[in-house]
Amino acid sequence: MKRLSALEYLKLNKFQAFLYNLKLFFCAIPLWFCKLGRGILNFFKNCGLAIVNEFKDIGYTFAKGNWAVKLSFFIFGFGNFFYGQFLRGMLFLLFEIVFVFFMFVPIGGNPLGTGLYWLDKGNWFKVGDTVGTVQGGFQYDPIYDTDVWVPGDDSVKVMLYGLLTIIFIIGFIYTWRLQVKQCRICMDITAKGKKVRSGKQDMKSLLDDQFHKTLLSLPLVGILAFTVLPIIYMVLVAFTNYDARHDGYSNLFSWVGLEHFNALFDFGKGGLGLAFGEILSWTLMWSFFATFSNYFLGMFVAIMINKKGIKLKKLWRTVLVMTIAIPQFVSLMYVSKLFDSSGLIGRILGQIPFIDRYLDVNHFTSLWDSPDVAKVLLIVINIWIGIPYIMLMATGILMNIPADLYESSRIDGANTFQQYTKITLPYMLFVTGPYLLTSFVNNLNNFNVIYLLTGGTGNPINTDIGTAGGVSVGHTDLLITWLYKMTLGSADTRYYDASIIGICVFLVVAVLSLIVYNIIPSTKNEEDYK
Amino acid sequence: MKKTNDTTIHKTGLGARASRRLSNTVIYIILILITCIWLFPFFGIVLESFRVETTQQVPYLFPKEFGLDNYIRLFKETDFLKWFGNTAVMGIATAVLQTVFILSMSYVLSRLRFKGRKGLMNFMLILGMFPGFLTLILIYKVFSELGLTNEMAPVGLIIVYCASSGMGYYVSKGFFDTIPKSLDEAARVDGATRWQVFYKVIMPLSKPIIIYTVLMGFMAPWGDFMMANYIAHQTSDGMNVAVGMFEWLSRTNLNTHYTMFCAAGVIVAIPVVTVFLFLQKYYVEGVTGGAVKG
The missing domain is CATH 1.20.5 (Single alpha-helices involved in coiled-coils or other helix-helix interfaces)
Structure with a gap:
């Protein structure tokens, strides 16, 4: 064009x-x-x-390296020892010893080493095979004269240990590469007649030019162990039939390949695809309304409080900020009950003839039973929850807008509305672009508001879609609350479905973010703000 | 011609003043309305917590009979004190640990340059798009093997809250970004190591963000239902306030526990609101700063 x-x-x-x-x-x-x-x-x-x-580099290193470097291809840290880096050498060597011991040395009667044993038990990705090989079961025990449970493998554990072993192997390969590289560097440095770093210097550099490693180690270990590992695990679960009946302990679960992904294309009643589509559309709608209603109303409130001539600014702000301080579950659950059939507001609203008739005709006992009313209520109550945050944020940004912009526009004859659309709004949108995206994504996953207001046991919600993924789906369920119900407190828990939906949520969020990041201008350059 | 011009100016001047007064009045009315709407539930919850005549929901706001019955029942008949203690311990521990995690992560990403920094940030961004609580399925299994559920659930929860908290580095990174780089450079020229720059130059300047992070960490366990319900749903001994009180408003318990819920809500709100109001200034700085920098 x-x-x-x-x-x-x-x-x-x-x-x-x-x-x-x-x-x-x-x-x-x-x-x-x-x-x-x-x-x-x-x-x-x-x-x-x-x-x-x-690979080229490795080959080159082996070809050009001296005998110490060549030997360190097999004995970890040998090169480091050779060039006097005892600390590094010790660490590398220790790592190799632990690895070999873990992988290959048979302990406790099994012919393989521990690592190989767990890897072997996992039957990785062999469709139809169980994860773990020994099924637990009841066997006759002559001592007690009754059947007793003889535990077999626990698939959950087998998969976890297998996964850990794989990660260990990857770590081993990485470390091998690392120490080979270091030996090569040592060789080059010595060839130039310089001295390599001693262990003492290494330790010191951890507080200086390697300081990022020191600071990052703790948070990164946390993230790897408590986010990355479980996520990889959950993705693997999507390829198994891990559910309430195959819980891994009393019944081994097995690899099923892509079988469960087919359910995503099942649009019949109770099908995962139908439920996913319906819930996704409501989730997106909710997120859209929740984000933008909060954004514009919050900005409006901030502008009102900031207006010249308005007194008691601090009081108005403090009143709103107070509501942030009160734990959400208290206020949300209380408000949910306020709007219930026997609650204060619910009763008053129920007496309005129009609403009364609407509820009567549909046999709803409370406002929360009606899908449409409930959705509107959710958005309204979310405004109540969300405005204080936006108000605070907008206040800060509004103060940053140069006052002379407003003055010169007034001289040019602009009225308040024009000032708003031509100055305030574009500025706000530019500055808060990334915030809008995060807030949209947060609302997609807004568990608290939905679950505490409607999703709990106190409020039965209309179940039109029926059950999907092993749980009954409510009209106001977001993907996240649906997932939550799937994994907890259901007799028909299907972890594989939860995993598949989790992957889908990830894809939705990723695609949305990618598109938005490409549109909004203020995300382009990180250094711009400095 | 000139005369008419003058009068128009005069008139608009008067009109502007009048219209400003009008618009200000409208704004005051709206603000008072907003204040009422925002405070209504809190007045409601406080008033209802003192209601003696019935434990159910009633169609009027002011109790007919004021008394402390609900509070007394709360401590005598339920495990509330236990939950409250659990949550307080979690709040304090999370505040400390999470601050260490978040500050070190955000400081590194903001002020140190190293290979893989951009990659690390993208990686964490992508990681954050995965629905976080799915990780709890595995974590719960592992924790129950290790004995970190049931009575020990608070310990497990502290680990859950803190371990991955490094991923929430955005707000404090935004803060560190605003501290001029020349400070670091000057200190480096004077021979300070990076540790000394961190500890002696930047940290003393970072009081607002440290307090903000501590405050956020402290408040998290008080409001968390999702994770706590996952890890601590079995035994009353290990619950936090949210999980414990959730059951009180179920269909079966509502009529006997409603006013007690209000009383418990008031007690839960007191420590958090107190801390919050004292540190409000820092919270506001965090919110405004963090949003602007993305």
């Missing part, structure tokens, strides 16, 4: 300009996909190149 020059663009009237911009926007969509595709291709290309280079 032809781009207009700036001069031509200014000649257009408002409507034409709008059309032009709209066209530009839609014409750009294929370009994004091109960009995305090219990005992915480039990524793989770069990865491939990096791997090839890595």
